[in-house]
Amino acid sequence: DSGVTQTPKHLITATGQRVTLRCSPRSGDLSVYWYQQSLDQGLQFLIQYYNGEERAKGNILERFSAQQFPDLHSELNLSSLELGDSALYFCASSAQTDLPQGYTFGSGTRLTVV
Amino acid sequence: EDKVVQSPLSLVVHEGDTVTLNCSYEVTNFRSLLWYKQEKKAPTFLFMLTSSGIEKKSGRLSSILDKKELFSILNITATQTGDSAIYLCAPTSGNTPLVFGKGTRLSVIA
Numbered sequence: 182d183s184g185v186t187q188t189p190k191h192l193i194t195a196t197g198q199r200v201t202l203r204c205s206p207r208s209g210d211l212s213v214y215w216y217q218q219s220l221d222q223g224l225q226f227l228i229q230y231y232n233g234e235e236r237a238k239g240n241i242l243e244r245f246s247a248q249q250f251p252d253l254h255s256e257l258n259l260s261s262l263e264l265g266d267s268a269l270y271f272c273a274s275s276a277q278t279d280l281p282q283g284y285t286f287g288s289g290t291r292l293t294v295v
Numbered sequence: 296e297d298k299v300v301q302s303p304l305s306l307v308v309h310e311g312d313t314v315t316l317n318c319s320y321e322v323t324n325f326r327s328l329l330w331y332k333q334e335k336k337a338p339t340f341l342f343m344l345t346s347s348g349i350e351k352k353s354g355r356l357s358s359i360l361d362k363k364e365l366f367s368i369l370n371i372t373a374t375q376t377g378d379s380a381i382y383l384c385a386p387t388s389g390n391t392p393l394v395f396g397k398g399t400r401l402s403v404i405a
Contacts, residue, residue, distance in 0.1 A: 183337060216395075224338070226394060271337065286339070
């Protein structure tokens with residue numbers, strides 16, 4: 182157990198729907214990062230939050246949004262889902278934004294859009 | 296824009312073989328190079344390289360960083376089926392989030 186908890190582990194939904202993925206970071210970590218992993222694109226950075234505030238944005242679609250709550254857990258909202266959104270979504274956390282050792286990843290949420 | 300290129304994208308070897316995985320990068324304000332191993336689920340940290348040279352872990356894995364030529368190599372000797380995984384590299388630069396390469400999918404067959 183890495184200490185980063187993601188729920189649900191699997192999600193199957195229809196096109197056009199909206200889903201929410203949840204992440205609880207490792208205890209004491211203030212930064213949360215969301216990544217999307219698909220077979221052809223590898224691990225793509227979506228968005229980062231630090232202590233409740235958005236810190237960096239990557240290749241995140243406008244249909245996607247995220248937030249980090251006062252208890253530091255984070256949610257990634259995906260709306261108007263398309264088949265191409267099917268992927269593994271990872272959350273990672275780190276103690277601070279400037280951490281050369283990298284991140285601790287959760288086990289991911291596998292999203293299947295049908 | 297930061298750029299990370301890994302090669303090969305996939306590799307199939309027999310147990311006992313030696314493999315070399317490549318990672319080239321272009322980032323501003325480079326600080327370190329990270330290697331991760333991803334088996335079934337979450338990527339797990341393997342190495343951090345900050346200066347040109349060799350870092351070893353677990354005896355069979357070693358990695359080289361060349362900061363002048365902007366690349367890193369991950370070597371695995373005497374491969375085992377348990378080494379089958381996706382290997383990811385990511386350069387770090389200041390406070391920016393990690394940008395990963397697409398990874399090398401290694402399959403070790405008995």
